[in-house]
Amino acid sequence: MTTPLDALSGDMEIVELLSTVFSEEYTRGVAASAHAAATPPPDTRPRKVCQTDGCHRTIVSKGSCIRHGGGKRCQVDKCDIGAKSNGVCWKHGGSRTCKWSDCTNHSKARGLCWTHGGGKPCATPDCNRTSLQGGHCWAHGGGKRCNQDGCQRPAYERNLNFCTIHSTQRPTPPSNGTGGD
Known part of the structure; x- marks a missing residue:
């Protein structure tokens, strides 16, 4: 059975984007699968770096990384924060809310807020708290x-x-x- 991620792995532009933006998740997902052995390695061209002095992040658009003005901005007047979803930033409703019933906090990871277990788990074995x-x-x-x-x-x-x-x-x-x- 072919997964959507397997289908995308053949497009080198998408592979490069996934490997730079979501390197950890991409490595665990596509590279760990049996299909990865047959997939050619991502393009090894040098990545483009943000034009701001001292910044080594990958550019998103306009020659800059997200922090230095690249990418889409919130559509709300006088808001200069990067847009998350629906064209607005997290302050104006662009992030997801916790999937715990009756919780209105912003989700961090796995669809949960910090209080309900979102975020990276503790590195201590058998501990389910957030690190x-x-x-x-x-x-x-x-x-x-x-x-x-x-x-x-x-x-x-x-x-x-x-x-x-x-x-x-x-x-x-x-x-x-x-x-x-």
Whole structure:
């Protein structure tokens, strides 16, 4: 039985696009299949790089990557964010919502939001939680920890990398540096 992905793998332009944009998924999908042995390797032409100095991402359109202005933009007036679907960005309804019943959050992965298991799973065997920074969930050492000595609570950048308890206990510096005189 031929899958839609097998049918697309014969078109070299699509193969190149899939291999650069969705390299991980493409490698697991087409390249891992038995059909991949008979498929010629993707075109090895040098990829075109974004024209912005210091950027090494692949161009999408107009000589730029998505971050630097390539690709379609949201159709809502004065919105410069890249369009997701239906011609609008995630802020204006262009992303999918979580498939969990009665949930209106944006989906991250596998059709689920962060709360309901979307995102990359924890790298610890037999753990079904979502991973954070470092590839593990909070319980297995992922994410940032509080800067307070001996505290292992989750830390947040908005609290200058302190937990919610220690962020409120820090002394606030004087606003003008004169000591209030």
